[in-house]
Amino acid sequence: MPELPEVETVRRGLAPYVDGARIEAVTLNRKDLRFAFPKDFAKRLTGQTIERAGRRAKYLLFHLGDGGIWLSHLGMTGSFRFEDRLITEPTRYREASADRKHDHVEITLVHPEQGRMALIYTDARRFGFMDLYASEAESPYLAGLGPEPLSNDFNAEMLAARFAGKKAPIKAALLDQRVVAGLGNIYVSEALYRAHILPTRLAGSLVGKRDRPKPELEALVIEVRKVLLEAIDAGGSTLRDFRNADGNSGYFQHRFMIYDREGEPCLTPGCTGTVQRIVQSGRSSFFCPVCQH
């Protein structure tokens, strides 16, 4: 479930173990995920130090000792976990258990305080991908991204300028990573619900005279920020020990107010509505037809 809050939770879980760790060995169990791994991926990572686990939108960015960037996108089902073992015989481990069959990348890390551990990337659907760059500026994936929704660069004025005259539904506009980077299907539904805006509203309808944001667009910005911060907090509280956590690390089951609640009562106090589901640009949208306008 990796939208911005989940990726941030993964980053925070990884950081205590990978920041300052040396990459001792890298094993790829296949040549591609969504895309092929870059040439000499394992060789170029091996021997490097991870200085810091960072994040931009839904991308994990591991800053390397030589100034380079190891980029990882989790797609829909990607996750990292640690195991206290060497990866010298990964095949033997994979065969020992069926749930290892989607372990695609195995990395031995040596951390000055935490010692040696295996960092495993697993991804059933393989919509995730990894790449290596000499610098952030070099990544085409990062080049076109809009502002971070939790930064000051994301605000109602900027959205108004972008949305003026725009015919796309607000749902689609917020999913567009060039507009704002990090929102996904869940948190767009949640933010629109909280701001009482129907997902079918045209983006341009939230803009007033002289490209000024309408009050509901101001509310939307506030609710986007709030729902992301709450989700990050929930992830942080769920996250105990990333290294020793059983199962997948960093994902958490957050309580959603509207997402995936089709047919259930609206949770807005005093509202008598029932949650509806529609499909917009091929993806489910959830909303309350009574308190969203």
Add this chain to the structure above:
DNA sequence: CCACTAACCTGTAGGC
């Protein structure tokens, strides 16, 4: 440039 669809790939839930 814009908007929409199909595609990528595997797992799971629900109906019969």
Add this chain to the structure above:
DNA sequence: TGCCTACAGGTTAGTG
């Protein structure tokens, strides 16, 4: 239990 369909948190390529 099996078989079938629909659907899943993301992004990109292709079409009109």
